[in-house]
Amino acid sequence: GHRFQRAAVNETRLGIPLIFGFDVIHGYKTIFPIPLAQVASWDLGMIEQIERIAAEEASADGQNWAFAPVVDVTRDPRWGRVMEGAGEDPYLGSRVAEARVRGIQGNDLGANNTLAACIKHFAAYGFVEAGREYNTVDISEQRLREMVLPPFKAAADAGAATFMNAFTTVNGIPATMNKFLLENILRGEWMWKGLVVSDYDSVGETVAHGAAADDVDASVKCLSAGSDMDMAGGTYLRGLKPALESGRISQAQIDEAVRRVLRLKFALGLFDDPFRYLDPKRRNETLEKPEYRTFARETAAKSMVLLKNDGGLLPLTEGSRFKKIAIIGPYADSKGDKDYMSFWTLGIGVREYDSTKVVRPAQVLKPTLEAMGFQVTVTEICLDATCTEKEYSAAINAAREADLVIACLGERGLDCGECRSVTNLNLPRDQERIVSIIGRLNKPIVTVLFNSRPLVFDWITQNVPAVLVAWQPGYETGNALADVLTGKVNPSGKLPVTFPKNLGQVPIYYNHLNTGRPQQQQGQMWTSGYLDSPVTPAYPFGFGLSYSHFVYSNMKLSKPQYKMGETIEVSITVTNTSNVAGEEVVQCYIRDLLADIARPVKELKGFEKIKIGAGESKIVTFRLTEKDLSYWNNELKFKADPGNFKVFIGGNSEDVKEMDFELLK
Structure with a gap:
């Protein structure tokens, strides 16, 4: 970084400092649980602190800009990037987005x-058809405003400095050139003033979408829609000058995009001291502090979700009736590359993470x-074609000799x-x-x-007494x-996503609309259901x-009727009837029983x-x-x-x- 920054400051005409950006998804050098797992903690303070530590480490290593957080709401676990977001709910996603922005940016961007x-991916990336990466999105404006945009709005209101476009088309228009999203909503309705960057080469990819003829056309349409910076593709480098010379864009448009980039660099203090993030002493003192590893252990444990515990099989304690345990x-x-971590610990093109840590x-x-x-x-089972019946037999024999199997x-x-999209949600490879x-x-x-998305494991649900979702917990997996x-x-984690019984239920989510013929039980004729499966999930949202x-x-409700503008107070008593102290996530939901349009x-x-x-x-x-x-009603007005x-x-x-309760006029 030092070498590049010196060249930019000392060897270019204007001496404008560079800005260094990186995908800081679940930690920087200290690897925390994947973002979806973090959200399973329902602990906003913990999530904010994870981002604060990641920002401390990344900034000490010369980074200025985090290409995070992902705030995409999604209901389809086939989509590989479900692991990066906050799950299926816009309210929970909004609160998490605020916490992440606070953690990354702190109290002073300077x-x-x-x-x-960098809030991504604007917008509706999590609604790609069939959960297939980079696929198209077709969504009504009402659903867009209700289910997709709230976390983006929350992040903008929290002061997020930048936004990133999605790769996809949204209702036929690539997000990178979508004026409705970028100009009408983001900069118009929300009055947000920051920088918009494309995703990797998504300006140039508008040509493949069939929405732009060539680099010049793509540059004109994307810049005019409000995309200020072209990430990595070089389309603006090739297309903006001829577009300006031909009169298809104005100097004022280019100036405004440049102004937004410069404002960000000023806000980060790069013009005051271009090398302020490039201090080797601070780097050595900051990266992978012992207290960061300790916190990574705490967060991994808090993120785990106990789905079953029949007969109080867990926890395992001294004096247990079990004497022999087989771990299989x-x-x-596993010593597999990135196991217990994620795709995003690849350090693509920059550095590799050390799996031995x-x-x-x-x-x-x-x-x-x-x-x-x-x-x-301990008996391992391999997962590839080289695995032999001998290895399977070893695991079975170990289990036969044990009193309990993990x-x-x-x-x-x-x-x-x-x-990393998939068409099969079953546990991979015959597990x-x-x-x-x-x-x-x-x-x-x-x-x-150890999973990154909701999986299907119905036999285990029906037959195994204890099930713990550990997610991909990061560096401190074993300790946690x-x-x-x-x-x-x-354990105190709760699911931020619904776990389906089978692939055919997907997409499945808790905040669905009712039908005219809701099914009360499987097989009930002339109702909305399946012949071969219940409509209920394996494990519901929040479980x-x-x-x-x-x-x-x-x-208790404070009263049965409320006027518009009054606060509804509702309380409940929660009692821990066990002899073990614990934490509980108390959740509050509503249903509007009669509205202009059907409500969840x-x-x-x-x-x-x-x-x-x-x-x-x-x-509580x-x-x-x-x-x-x-x-958002049928006239697209936000009202009660x-x-x-x-x-x-x-x-x-x-x-x-x-x-x-009743809401009065």
Whole structure:
């Protein structure tokens, strides 16, 4: 960086400093859980601190600009980039977007330990048809405003310095040249003043879309729509000068785009000191601090979601009836490239991340459990064509000799990310079959899933007593997993996405519209359902268990009727009836029972993560405003309608208490 910056400042006509940008997706040198996993914590303070640490490290290493966060809402787990966002809900996504912007940019963009955030991908990238990367998006304006844009608006209001376009066409127009998105909404309605950068060569790709004739035409259309900077493709370099000379664009248009770039560099302090981010001493003192690794361990444990725990099989404790434990599976001790991390730790073209820094599950589980008095064996299962029946037999024999089996299953770290779309959501490479064979031995099995997206594992759900979603936890995988399995950390994660029973249910999400013939049970004729599957998911949005047990009671509304503009207060008592202190994410949803257009069966409007001691009760209160009850109606006006509403509170989107209230004119 120093060499390039010196050349820019000292050897060019105007001496304008360079800006260095990088994909800082889930940490920079200290690798945290993937973003979707972070959101499963429902801990906004934790998410903000992850971004703060990433910004500290990246800025100390010479970066000025983070190509993050991804705020795309998506309902299709076939799409590989589901791992980068905040899941399926626009409200949760909005709160997470605000936290990420605060963490990346800090309180002062001019400080040398902050980065400019880049909100991506504007817009509707998560709604690509069939979950196929770079595919087209066809979406109504009402749904766009309701489901897609809220996290972008929240990020803009939080002061995000830059936005990035999506690769896709949105209703036939490439996002990079989409005036409706960039000029009408982003800079018009929202009055946002920052810089818009294209995604990698997406200006030039408008030619392949058939929306531009050549580089000149693409440059004219994209610059005129509000795309200020062409990332990497060189289309503006080739196209803007001839476009200016032919009169297709004006000098004023180019000047405005340049002005936005320069404003960003001024805001970052690069004109005051072009080398302020290039301090070797600070770099050596900042990267991979021990306290960053400690926090990575905490965040990984907080992100894990306990889906099943029949009979209180977990946590594993000293004095347990189990004496021999077999740890098996392809991810028990994988040394595979980027396993337990992600595609985005490739460091493409810049640097490689060191996979040896990942703490693998067996590295910690085996000595930890042995110190607790268990006998432990570790048997890996390979996942490629070289795998032999002998290796399968070794795992089965290990399970046969054990009292309990921990099966570490899932996806490779490289199975999710950009251009990692799939047509099959089953556990890859016969992993579920292996577990089903072991299941015939009638040994209790704890399944640990290392996944980047919702997967289908119905046999495991039906037959295995304990299931823990560990996601891709980052560098501190093994330590965090041991903390959760042994009860050092009480799991508190909740799903930010719906897990389907089968691929045919996709897209499946909690905040769907009702139908005219809603199905009450599978097989009910003349209703909206399937012949061969229930319509309900394997695990709903917001779901997650704990070693504690929480009971919801005494739900109260401050009154049954409210006038427009009044605040609706609703409270509930949450009691921890167990002898283990824990954390619970209390979730508040509403339903508008009669509106100008059909409304979702539930919409998240608030959540609070609370700590509750053993035997303790806490009252949680939510305050809903007229804005929370408003929606984009059939005239595309954002307003609330008078009428009847339901409000729901619970520990997930399905298991809720409910009350009714009326909104008066």
